[in-house]
Amino acid sequence: MTYDATMYSRILTELTLAFHIIFATIGVGVPLMIALAQWVGIKRNDNHYIMLARRWTRGFTITVAVGVVTGTAIGLQLSLLWPKFMEAAGQVIALPLFMETFAFFFEAIFLGIYIYTWNRFKKPIYHFLLLIPVAIGSSASAFFITTVNAFMNTPQGFEIVNGVITNINPIEAMFNPAVPTKVGHVLTSAYMTSAFVLASLAAFQMLKGKDHVYYKKALKITMIPAIVFSIATAVVGDFSGKFLADYQPEKLAAAEWHFETESHAPLILYGYLDENGEVKGALEIPYALSILAGNTPSTEVIGLNEFPEDERPPLYVHYFFDLMVTLGILLTIVALLYAVLLKWKPHLAHKKWMLRAIVWSAPLSLLAIEIGWFFAEVGRQPWILRGYLKVSETATTSPHVDTLIIVFGLLYIVLTIGAGVVLRRMFKNNPPEQELKEYGWDHGGEKHVS
Amino acid sequence: MSLELLGISVLWIFLFGYVIVASIDFGAGFFITYSEWTGQKQVLHKIIQRYLSPVWEVTNVFLVFFFVGIVGFFPKTAYYYGSALLVPVSISIILLAIRGSYYAFGTYGSKDNKWYTFLYGVTGVLIPASLTTVLTISEGGYLTITDNGVYLKLTALLTSPYSWGVVLLAIVSVLFISASFLTYYARKAEDSHAESLLRQYTLGWSVPSVLIAVIVFYMLKTQNVEHFNQMVDLAWMFMISLAFFMTGLYLIYKRKAYGWAFTAITMQYFFAFLAYGISHYPYLLYPVLTIYDGFTNETMAIALVIAFIVGLLLLIPALYLLLRLFLFNRDYVKGTR
Numbered sequence: 001m002t003y004d005a006t007m008y009s010r011i012l013t014e015l016t017l018a019f020h021i022i023f024a025t026i027g028v029g030v031p032l033m034i035a036l037a038q039w040v041g042i043k044r045n046d047n048h049y050i051m052l053a054r055r056w057t058r059g060f061t062i063t064v065a066v067g068v069v070t071g072t073a074i075g076l077q078l079s080l081l082w083p084k085f086m087e088a089a090g091q092v093i094a095l096p097l098f099m100e101t102f103a104f105f106f107e108a109i110f111l112g113i114y115i116y117t118w119n120r121f122k123k124p125i126y127h128f129l130l131l132i133p134v135a136i137g138s139s140a141s142a143f144f145i146t147t148v149n150a151f152m153n154t155p156q157g158f159e160i161v162n163g164v165i166t167n168i169n170p171i172e173a174m175f176n177p178a179v180p181t182k183v184g185h186v187l188t189s190a191y192m193t194s195a196f197v198l199a200s201l202a203a204f205q206m207l208k209g210k211d212h213v214y215y216k217k218a219l220k221i222t223m224i225p226a227i228v229f230s231i232a233t234a235v236v237g238d239f240s241g242k243f244l245a246d247y248q249p250e251k252l253a254a255a256e257w258h259f260e261t262e263s264h265a266p267l268i269l270y271g272y273l274d275e276n277g278e279v280k281g282a283l284e285i286p287y288a289l290s291i292l293a294g295n296t297p298s299t300e301v302i303g304l305n306e307f308p309e310d311e312r313p314p315l316y317v318h319y320f321f322d323l324m325v326t327l328g329i330l331l332t333i334v335a336l337l338y339a340v341l342l343k344w345k346p347h348l349a350h351k352k353w354m355l356r357a358i359v360w361s362a363p364l365s366l367l368a369i370e371i372g373w374f375f376a377e378v379g380r381q382p383w384i385l386r387g388y389l390k391v392s393e394t395a396t397t398s399p400h401v402d403t404l405i406i407v408f409g410l411l412y413i414v415l416t417i418g419a420g421v422v423l424r425r426m427f428k429n430n431p432p433e434q435e436l437k438e439y440g441w442d443h444g445g446e447k448h449v450s
Numbered sequence: 451m452s453l454e455l456l457g458i459s460v461l462w463i464f465l466f467g468y469v470i471v472a473s474i475d476f477g478a479g480f481f482i483t484y485s486e487w488t489g490q491k492q493v494l495h496k497i498i499q500r501y502l503s504p505v506w507e508v509t510n511v512f513l514v515f516f517f518v519g520i521v522g523f524f525p526k527t528a529y530y531y532g533s534a535l536l537v538p539v540s541i542s543i544i545l546l547a548i549r550g551s552y553y554a555f556g557t558y559g560s561k562d563n564k565w566y567t568f569l570y571g572v573t574g575v576l577i578p579a580s581l582t583t584v585l586t587i588s589e590g591g592y593l594t595i596t597d598n599g600v601y602l603k604l605t606a607l608l609t610s611p612y613s614w615g616v617v618l619l620a621i622v623s624v625l626f627i628s629a630s631f632l633t634y635y636a637r638k639a640e641d642s643h644a645e646s647l648l649r650q651y652t653l654g655w656s657v658p659s660v661l662i663a664v665i666v667f668y669m670l671k672t673q674n675v676e677h678f679n680q681m682v683d684l685a686w687m688f689m690i691s692l693a694f695f696m697t698g699l700y701l702i703y704k705r706k707a708y709g710w711a712f713t714a715i716t717m718q719y720f721f722a723f724l725a726y727g728i729s730h731y732p733y734l735l736y737p738v739l740t741i742y743d744g745f746t747n748e749t750m751a752i753a754l755v756i757a758f759i760v761g762l763l764l765l766i767p768a769l770y771l772l773l774r775l776f777l778f779n780r781d782y783v784k785g786t787r
Contacts, residue, residue, distance in 0.1 A: 108508050170750050
């Protein structure tokens with residue numbers, strides 16, 4: 001294989017982002033869940049929830065650590081692998097990048113304080129208050145960094161005169177048209193995924209036969225937000241469809257294998273393209289694409305043929321899109337089913353098949369996050385800055401990217417194993433039943449003694 | 451003050467902040483590992499762990515802040531340094547990643563794992579070494595710049611005595627700064643055993659750090675004579691730096707006022723760092739990139755400055771709270787809470 005710096009740079013960026021996004025997603029969502037548990041624990045005076053918050057925090061320190069170091073990696077790799085992109089984009093979109101560091105700084109400080117001050121305040125609510133800046137900081141950094149990604153999709157706030165970027169408006173660049181749907185989708189899906197991940201931990205223990213009420217409480221307090229946020233994710237996803245139809249029609253068209261501009265367009269699910277470029281074996285939902293794009297069957301949806309061939313995203317993004325949507329729907333069903341059972345058939349809510357489904361919701365929601373990002377990024381190809389700069393124009397010229405792919409790959413494997421081993425040891429050797437006993441919190445609702 | 455100058459000054463001061471907090475952290479790693487070899491681990495372990503645990507992530511953010519800031523204020527640096535530094539900076543990223551994550555694994559996960567301690571100590575020495583190559587490259591002569599791209603002359607870098615001199619200076623300075631801070635911290639914790647060990651370390655690294663600094667200074671003459679001459683013009687700043695060094699050393703030697711001793715040593719580095727930065731002016735990269743032709747547009751610069759001020763208004767009280775609860779809290783430092 002001949003050395004292709006652009007392709008290798010893409011692979012390395014994909015590798016780092018794919019790894020980082022897991023920890024970033026957990027990093028955004030879990031503080032909210034910890035806050036919820038601690039709040040409920042304080043309000044109901046139920047130490048089981050406090051214990052949940054404590055144990056989640058402990059695990060969170062590990063995922064945050066990996067999130068921080070991989071975040072540093074991707075932050076630097078943007079300049080190392082795409083120097084010309086950062087040179088250009090830096091002039092227009094540096095503001096939110098800069099603010100992201102502040103938000104993270106803020107989060108890091110309060111997290112440091114929060115972790116080490118469980119027993120330092122007379123009133124537990126003061127300790128809880130320290131978590132608010134953590135949650136705000138993590139969501140704010142997600143917000144800022146997503147505006148940068150949104151800018152890559154719908155750049156605005158500048159003009160190009162004779163090849164020079166002028167007339168720059170950083171605020172306009174930051175609040176570009178892709179921001180509301182993208183930020184909304186990133187935040188809701190991060191909260192959803194974190195809720196499912198924590199729920200699956202509780203479900204997993206219950207499947208192994210643990211029957212302490214602690215686990216049931218854990219399951220309930222995670223699954224209810226999971227319902228809320230999986231529905232919210234779907235709603236925002238629907239808005240994203242309309243956004244794409246208006247601002248990035250080629251991305252929607254590639255996702256949907258929609259070639260000719262037309263109204264009453266059907267939604268094509270899965271299938272394949274034969275040698276003549278005809279869609280075969282697909283599930284067609286009449287009018288659904290038009291409805292996704294503009295709420296009515298008569299909405300005209302722009303087809304891929306309107307775009308020059310070298311400006312079309314690769315057609316395999318169709319599968320990313322379909323998988324993402326399928327997983328999203330499945331996850332929503334799991335969450336809703338649990339809620340329905342809990343309300344009307346409580347004796348079924350903790351059946352093995354239900355618990356198994358909840359255990360699976362964690363890997364599936366993480367997979368949905370990965371696939372969703374692959375759709376978002378590959379669907380923007382060939383552009384790095386849509387309409388202005390192509391990916392191939394901005395890659396580094398260094399001859400060493402291929403070696404670094406292997407080196408970073410090894411690094412991520414080592415970090416995964418390390419984090420896995422430590423998390424396992426942390427929780428396995430110190431089960432909650434034992435810890436609750438040590439604290440005298442076995443009956444969570446009683447006034448605590450310590 | 452022009453916006454260009456304001457931007458680089460702010461970034462330079464933040465970088466100095468990183469140099470100090472990171473030095474304490476990196477050196478601490480080295481001392482823990484070293485004391486494990488010499489069988490004195492128990493003496494230092496607790497005190498270092500107590501200091502580092504709440505602040506390690508904050509340290510890392512200082513660095514991120516610097517490089518995001520420099521790309522924001524001076525986007526052209528992304529092109530020159532980004533293109534050229536793929537390999538050396540990737541090495542730094544990997545070391546930082548190993549250090550950060552294994553620190554967390556060791557602290558929050560399994561206690562007292564020899565491997566974690568080893569990784570933690572070794573990376574503490576290697577990271578400053580790899581990061582300082584950026585400063586070496588900024589002196590010029592290590593890059594091939596063509597219309598197609600910017601390339602690093604790796605062999606030239608690796609065989610340059612100046613480059614290794616800077617590496618050595620960085621490592622020795624890290625150990626000196628770290629030891630002087632930890633001496634102070636140990637006294638606050640009323641841990642006299644750790645205090646006397648760390649005081650020895652401080653004294654041991656003090657004179658070598660200044661000697662190497664002087665040697666590197668003379669090596670710069672062959673590396674970049676223009677920069678060297680500008681540094682000579684700022685000799686008075688280096689004299690102030692030296693005076694602070696003597697003050698700090700005297701206090702440590704006399705076992706007096708370690709807090710002031712550490713402050714003096716910080717000021718020693720502050721003046722040297724500032725003088726180095728001022729004499730580097732106006733170049734971000736000799737001889738191709740100055741802060742003027744590398745600068746972003748005025749609108750962005752103003753926006754960044756405003757964001758910076760607002761950010762500081764949020765951060766300073768937060769940092770103050772962090773320091774008050776941990777660093778300057780007698781009970782916490784002593785380990786009673």
